[in-house]
Amino acid sequence: MKPAEHMVAEAVAETPFRYRIPRRGAMRVPGVVFATRRLLPEASGDQALQQVADVATLPGIVTASYAMPDVHWGYGFPIGGVAATDIAEGGVVSPGGVGFDISCGVRLLAAGCDRDGLGRRLERLMDGLGRRVPRGAGRGGVWHVSRAELAEVLAHGARYAVERGHGVPRDLERCEDGGTLPGADPGQVGERAVDRGLGQVGSLGSGNHFLEVQAVDVVHDAAAARAMGLAPGQVCVMIHCGSRGLGHQICTDHVRAMDPVMPRYGIEVPDRQLACAPVDSGPGRAYLAAMAAAANYARANRQLLAEAARRAFAESVGCGLDLVYDISHNMAKLERHPVGEDAAPRLLCVHRKGATRALPPGHPDLPADLSAVGQPVLIPGTMGTASYVLTGVADGDAWHSTCHGAGRVRSRHRAAREIDGHRLRGELEAHGVAVRASSWRGLAEEAPQAYKDVDEVVAAAEGAGLCRKVARLVPLGVVKG
DNA sequence: ATGTCC
Numbered sequence: 452m453k454p455a456e457h458m459v460a461e462a463v464a465e466t467p468f469r470y471r472i473p474r475r476g477a478m479r480v481p482g483v484v485f486a487t488r489r490l491l492p493e494a495s496g497d498q499a500l501q502q503v504a505d506v507a508t509l510p511g512i513v514t515a516s517y518a519m520p521d522v523h524w525g526y527g528f529p530i531g532g533v534a535a536t537d538i539a540e541g542g543v544v545s546p547g548g549v550g551f552d553i554s555c556g557v558r559l560l561a562a563g564c565d566r567d568g569l570g571r572r573l574e575r576l577m578d579g580l581g582r583r584v585p586r587g588a589g590r591g592g593v594w595h596v597s598r599a600e601l602a603e604v605l606a607h608g609a610r611y612a613v614e615r616g617h618g619v620p621r622d623l624e625r626c627e628d629g630g631t632l633p634g635a636d637p638g639q640v641g642e643r644a645v646d647r648g649l650g651q652v653g654s655l656g657s658g659n660h661f662l663e664v665q666a667v668d669v670v671h672d673a674a675a676a677r678a679m680g681l682a683p684g685q686v687c688v689m690i691h692c693g694s695r696g697l698g699h700q701i702c703t704d705h706v707r708a709m710d711p712v713m714p715r716y717g718i719e720v721p722d723r724q725l726a727c728a729p730v731d732s733g734p735g736r737a738y739l740a741a742m743a744a745a746a747n748y749a750r751a752n753r754q755l756l757a758e759a760a761r762r763a764f765a766e767s768v769g770c771g772l773d774l775v776y777d778i779s780h781n782m783a784k785l786e787r788h789p790v791g792e793d794a795a796p797r798l799l800c801v802h803r804k805g806a807t808r809a810l811p812p813g814h815p816d817l818p819a820d821l822s823a824v825g826q827p828v829l830i831p832g833t834m835g836t837a838s839y840v841l842t843g844v845a846d847g848d849a850w851h852s853t854c855h856g857a858g859r860v861r862s863r864h865r866a867a868r869e870i871d872g873h874r875l876r877g878e879l880e881a882h883g884v885a886v887r888a889s890s891w892r893g894l895a896e897e898a899p900q901a902y903k904d905v906d907e908v909v910a911a912a913e914g915a916g917l918c919r920k921v922a923r924l925v926p927l928g929v930v931k932g
Numbered sequence: 933a934t935g936t937c938c
Binding site: 526550551552553588589647656657658659660693694695696698699703704717781862863 | 933934935936
């Protein structure tokens with residue numbers, strides 16, 4: 452198979468919310484980008500569309516290489532990319548299709564108070580959260596585990612954290628996969644990854660990760676919001692973080708393992724960052740077992756941070772926090788879906804990188820009390836702007852996936868050069884958003900000006916028929932990594 | 933995203 456390096460990817464409008472990159476060269480399927488003209492990456496400055504085309508060359512890919520409205524350039528795969536491969540047809544798994552921050556995701560908790568009831572206690576609450584939430588690059592976590600305990604975290608995720616008293620059993624009903632992604636093998640996690648993971652359980656990290664105190668600003672779907680436990684004006688906590696240095700090291704290790712053995716499986720890719728192996732192969736199975744372990748680590752991480760937030764709320768506000776949902780947006784999952792004209796579902800490896808699973812109403816994996824409304828889809832906005840709760844729809848495209856956030860449009864470097872962190876903090880505080888940051892540069896890198904407009908991204912995702920809006924949330928205070 | 937280069 453000839454690499455696709457000479458192609459220039461061009462997107463052709465099919466509808467106002469759907470663009471097509473026609474199949475050519477080594478592409479096995481077309482590219483499909485769900486976006487408006489305005490949200491489409493510029494072919495000149497951003498390689499994201501070429502990356503959508505490159506992903507379409509992967510062995511076993513079915514139907515299309517998809518991109519969500521927040522798509523932008525990433526490592527190998529675009530961020531905002533969705534690709535499914537047919538395992539029985541030699542379909543591959545690619546670490547670049549998951550990303551370095553394996554199982555980066557979002558957890559939303561609903562507080563037993565509303566924004567008016569919070570009032571002047573917000574500053575005291577933010578101080579408590581600022582003390583209790585470890586954050587910043589390289590920083591340690593709230594739960595220091597032994598090697599034996601870490602192996603349990605890797606195997607059982609949030610379920611193990613709850614068994615050890617860090618949370619309540621109901622939390623697990625509101626986690627993707629009940630808090631434990633099956634198939635994790637701590638034995639496939641390298642020593643270095645283990646060393647990095649030991650001290651970071653219960654820590655935010657840096658970049659666009661945050662813990663925000665938010666309030667429900669608009670309810671778009673009253674019945675769905677009610678079923679999720681959300682009401683107008685209600686205070687919420689949103690936690691956005693991932694698998695820290697452990698997931699990063701696992702990605703690095705498995706890309707290195709796959710890169711030299713691709714010829715053994717007859718695989719040629721147009722970009723080395725698309726290193727991959729058949730799901731049904733030694734390196735493929737090893738990666739998926741390690742990836743699942745990192746996914747469990749990320750869930751336990753968010754579980755511990757939720758407990759830290761509960762203590763801060765109990766202390767400063769005197770109210771509880773109920774888990775609404777916990778969902779990842781950087782994962783590869785084995786799922787059964789009908790493909791093309793065939794009615795019989797096929798077992799697929801669905802890569803979602805900067806894309807969120809969006810199960811429709813009635814799906815068997817949903818908890819009983821959410822079955823009628825569908826899976827909560829949690830969309831973290833850019834710092835200081837809105838976030839969203841969405842839900843899956845019955846005829847959802849792209850293997851029931853939607854967007855994951857705003858999507859970066861200005862590089863970290865450029866944002867840090869052009870924006871002053873001190874001044875940005877002043878602007879946020881002037882808009883009524885309390886800020887507890889870890890570094891001025893980090894704050895500047897995550898300025899709203901560096902991202903697409905999350906309202907526009909969500910409107911495009913809904914317009915494209917990928918999801919429905921349930922509620923819009925606005926920040927009252929942000930604890931920033 | 934990331935002990936922002938082993």
